[in-house]
Amino acid sequence: MLKSVIEWTWVLAIFGVAALIGNWFGMDxxxxxxxxxxxxxxxxxxxxxxxxxxxxxxMPAVGYIxxxxxxxxxxxxxxxxxxxxxxxxxxILALATPILAYAGISVGSNWADFRKxxxxxxxxAIAVFLGTFIGSALIAEVILRWQGII
Amino acid sequence: xxxxxxxxxxxxxxxxAIAFILVAITEAIGQFSIAVGPGVILLLPMLYAFFLGLGLxxxxxxxxxxxxxxxxxxxLGVTLLIAKIxxxxxxxxxxxxxxxxxxxLQELGNLGTIFLALxxxxxxxxxxxSIGMTHxxxxxxxxxxxxxxxxxxxxxxxxxxxxxxFGTVFGxxxxxxxxxxxATATPLHPLSxxxxxxxxxxxxxxxxxxxxxxxxxxxxxxxxxxxxASNLLSLxxxxxxxxFIGLPLTEKLYSIxxxxxxxxxxxxxxxxA
Numbered sequence: 001m002l003k004s005v006i007e008w009t010w011v012l013a014i015f016g017v018a019a020l021i022g023n024w025f026g027m028d029x030x031x032x033x034x035x036x037x038x039x040x041x042x043x044x045x046x047x048x049x050x051x052x053x054x055x056x057x058x059m060p061a062v063g064y065i066x067x068x069x070x071x072x073x074x075x076x077x078x079x080x081x082x083x084x085x086x087x088x089x090x091x092i093l094a095l096a097t098p099i100l101a102y103a104g105i106s107v108g109s110n111w112a113d114f115r116k117x118x119x120x121x122x123x124x125a126i127a128v129f130l131g132t133f134i135g136s137a138l139i140a141e142v143i144l145r146w147q148g149i150i
Numbered sequence: 151x152x153x154x155x156x157x158x159x160x161x162x163x164x165x166x167a168i169a170f171i172l173v174a175i176t177e178a179i180g181q182f183s184i185a186v187g188p189g190v191i192l193l194l195p196m197l198y199a200f201f202l203g204l205g206l207x208x209x210x211x212x213x214x215x216x217x218x219x220x221x222x223x224x225x226l227g228v229t230l231l232i233a234k235i236x237x238x239x240x241x242x243x244x245x246x247x248x249x250x251x252x253x254x255l256q257e258l259g260n261l262g263t264i265f266l267a268l269x270x271x272x273x274x275x276x277x278x279x280s281i282g283m284t285h286x287x288x289x290x291x292x293x294x295x296x297x298x299x300x301x302x303x304x305x306x307x308x309x310x311x312x313x314x315x316f317g318t319v320f321g322x323x324x325x326x327x328x329x330x331x332x333a334t335a336t337p338l339h340p341l342s343x344x345x346x347x348x349x350x351x352x353x354x355x356x357x358x359x360x361x362x363x364x365x366x367x368x369x370x371x372x373x374x375x376x377x378x379a380s381n382l383l384s385l386x387x388x389x390x391x392x393x394f395i396g397l398p399l400t401e402k403l404y405s406i407x408x409x410x411x412x413x414x415x416x417x418x419x420x421x422x423a
Contacts, residue, residue, distance in 0.1 A: 011159060013418070018370070025174050025178045059386075063385060065236065069237045070237075071160070071240070074240045105165070105206040105212055106224060107212060111319070125283070125317070129324055133259075133332075135266075136262070136263075139259045141409045149252070150342070
């Protein structure tokens with residue numbers, strides 16, 4: 001466990017550096033202003049990864065991480081003002097850019113499989129993603145309007 | 151995640167240096183938008199980063215080993231993204247609860263996949279492959295479900311793998327491109343698309359909601375919170391949704407469609423006439 005935790009910390013820290021660079025170049029937030037928020041996010045991720053290993057439930061780490069992050073930022077949670085203020089220095093896109101940079105590098109190895117797909121599979125796959133996206137948006141639109149939220 | 155040793159991943163300085171440079175360059179370039187009819191396609195740094203990264207794979211800068219080492223960074227990077235989304239949801243918990251009915255019911259929108267894609271797949275000549283292809287967006291739990299039920303080398307298994315591969319390579323980029331376009335070109339509200347962005351994959355959600363934020367920066371906090379809550383819901387309920395609703399419905403519709411085309415064939419014309 002300890003070995004895993006140390007390795008996770010390293011990988012998260014490397015990714016954190018990439019995100020801080022993106023945050024700096026893209027949103028003009030100086031890295032040292034965003035470091036406290038990044039440390040909070042890394043800590044939450046580490047706890048979630050540890051819970052996944054330690055607890056017997058079949059919930060993935062991202063489940064624990066999402067719930068934990070929501071709880072510590074609820075208005076009545078002690079210190080949540082700091083959590084929210086610090087993490088607000090990190091833009092969501094600054095985290096998305098390095099994910100897609102690494103994803104681009106990584107999917108190269110799937111390229112051979114991808115090329116074998118053929119045009120018909122490609123069309124169906126596009127319809128699959130379009131279908132769920134538009135379907136969900138239509139239902140959300142109807143209910144949100146009906147509730148008067150939008 | 152245990153496929154590669156994390157120790158070697160951490161020490162792959164070449165990979166990380168390239169990723170840092172990609173992020174710096176793409177973020178420095180910034181966002182562009184192209185007008186397409188009434189809407190806009192947003193070109194965001196994350197899209198350039200993806201394509202530059204993919205392009206580098208075919209150069210000597212990135213080896214097969216570097217590419218494999220990138221996988222744990224995606225998985226752990228997504229955990230940071232989920233943490234960031236969580237701390238954006240917390241302060242808005244009342245708004246999320248108020249939007250609860252919409253959040254829950256839009257999960258049914260996943261059925262849109264079946265109604266749109268299944269007829270297309272059958273029309274294009276796929277047979278039982280189409281069940282694997284169109285019962286869901288084919289993320290890892292769904293691949294598991296299909297392989298478990300039909301076997302990896304079954305037609306259904308081949309079908310689910312085809313959509314899985316497409317999603318892995320282009321899912322995030324595709325949703326990123328269409329979400330900005332649809333939100334600006336259709337009368338639907340960006341917050342409806344924010345909920346739709348939570349398809350159950352961290353990188354796809356980030357790309358889809360990222361484009362929405364690019365188009366509507368004043369709604370950033372709400373977009374992230376709605377997309378994130380919807381994604382969390384999809385992650386926790388998506389597999390059960392497929393087991394009890396998505397897959398049975400796909401199989402039922404498929405057999406109805408097949409029966410109809412058989413009847414047509416029996417009448418004479420044949421399916422292709």
